[in-house]
Amino acid sequence: KCGITDELTIARADIDSTITYVLGGAKAAKKLMMEETFLLVQGEYQPSGKAVYSYGAKGLQHATYYQKKPQFADLQLTMRHDYQYSGNNVVRINRIDSAEKLFGYTSFDYNPQGTRVTNIREVSPGGETGAAVAYEAGAVVSIDYYFSNGQSMQYEMQFRGGNRVQDNARTSRGGSESGSYKYDTNINPYAHMNMPNLFLSNLS
Numbered sequence: 001k002c003g004i005t006d007e008l009t010i011a012r013a014d015i016d017s018t019i020t021y022v023l024g025g026a027k028a029a030k031k032l033m034m035e036e037t038f039l040l041v042q043g044e045y046q047p048s049g050k051a052v053y054s055y056g057a058k059g060l061q062h063a064t065y066y067q068k069k070p071q072f073a074d075l076q077l078t079m080r081h082d083y084q085y086s087g088n089n090v091v092r093i094n095r096i097d098s099a100e101k102l103f104g105y106t107s108f109d110y111n112p113q114g115t116r117v118t119n120i121r122e123v124s125p126g127g128e129t130g131a132a133v134a135y136e137a138g139a140v141v142s143i144d145y146y147f148s149n150g151q152s153m154q155y156e157m158q159f160r161g162g163n164r165v166q167d168n169a170r171t172s173r174g175g176s177e178s179g180s181y182k183y184d185t186n187i188n189p190y191a192h193m194n195m196p197n198l199f200l201s202n203l204s
Contacts, residue, residue: 029192031055039068050075058085059194079103089114090196095124108196122198129198141200155199163204 004025034052038045050066060083066075077098084092095104104124108117120131120143127148134142139159146152151172158166168178183204190202 029187030189032189032193047075053193058088059083059090063195087114088194090194093196106196106198117196117200120196120198131198133200141203143200157200157203159204
């Protein structure tokens with residue numbers, strides 16, 4: 001299923017019935033290259049969007065996005081995400097519009113070991129968002145968000161086996177929502193792309 005071949009040669013005289021012989025192997029995760037979305041229009045599926053991913057030595061370098069616009073027959077370039085690294089960690093994602101102008105970014109700080117995101121800052125034309133990330137006992141990740149309009153939000157995720165199974169959010173205005181999640185046996189390609197975002201939604 002994984003396309004991995006492993007061999008172990010044992011002479012007949014060396015076979016021991018009390019030993020369990022284990023064969024295994026490892027291979028790099030496949031890299032997602034493109035996503036396409038379609039809309040059903042009058043009984044036919046029409047392209048509505050596309051994302052193209054390109055990689056460098058450290059990982060994902062660019063994510064280029066296209067969308068369908070009514071005045072054009074073909075999908076149009078809308079923006080590109082450029083990934084910047086410190087070591088193997090993504091420290092900033094610049095958002096570039098179709099005119100090659102920077103219109104926003106998301107930056108990430110990490111713990112001293114470089115293994116976990118601790119702070120996030122997102123800047124967009126609509127304002128700025130800051131987030132402080134805490135890792136608690138019981139595989140719980142808690143994020144406090146602060147928005148430039150003076151509002152705030154607390155978001156908590158519960159993980160099991162590396163997957164998010166529950167989450168809940170509470171805003172400073174009294175709103176709240178929660179969710180629970182189940183998984184099949186397939187692999188989320190985003191989890192292997194080193195593709196962090198404001199809500200750390202690609203962790204599982």
